[in-house]
Amino acid sequence: SERPALRALIKVSLLKHEPTGKPIILEGVFVGGSAGKAEGKLMQYHPLSLCNTSEDERQESDFITIVKLEHRVPRCLPLLDKARMALDKGAQAVIFDVSDDTNAAAELRETDSLPRPVVLVEADDAEELMGLVNKNEEANVVIEIKMEPKWPHYD
Amino acid sequence: RQHKISGVSSGCQQGGCLTCSDYNGCLSCRPRLFMHLERIGMKQIGVCMTSCPPGFYGTRSPERNTCTKCRSECDSCFNRHFCTRCRAGFYLHLGKCQENCPEGHVRSDAQRECV
Structure with missing residues (x-):
């Protein structure tokens, strides 16, 4: 039977707010056999920026890429290649907002060869993340595996 | 939640887009315009331009015209x-x-x- 997809906890701390502020906790799903921990500054990439390996901007610090996928943007590359390209560009992890691209989840679930975490988000979790991006609210993101509660033992 | 196509909202405000979305800006450009991916802090949005900004060159292709960064030096x-x-x-x-x-x-x- 198909192995259940591991869920991801996405902890978002706003950089311009006092450090005591509680992080925003969101959820997603790991894909590509890449479940694990990652941390970095949230950085949006346009879907068309992951089409070729042209000379690109280099980020100074560790960063986590977020890409809002759109079904109206013709796929220049398979999603797996886009994920790999984002990781090759130095991302510690990649978050895909698949709210508006329902095929994306299926496309990425068929593989498990990605070297670092790739997470899918949608609906409210995606809306919150993209809302921060839209307001240019600099944020640090920590991605972890969500530990599901173990079934209690009935003796 | 229907995204405004070419409507007036944060991502779609500038002209030249053929299709656009709130978060990604332009997704495709009107004929002959170049798609430039502009970095504004943590955001990166698509912008459609008649010519590419300094430090970039234009490449035309059947699917889309794009601005590509010059070599680092x-x-x-x-x-x-x-x-x-x-x-x-x-x-x-x-x-x-x-x-x-x-x-x-x-x-x-x-x-x-x-x-």
């Missing part, structure tokens, strides 16, 4: 292989930016060229 260029102005510390010779000039030429810091 190059401040402005015609294309990937032909630079027109070098970054400080590099000198232009036959469209290439080099740290040293070939024999018979000297470095001009003012023009950043081998003269």
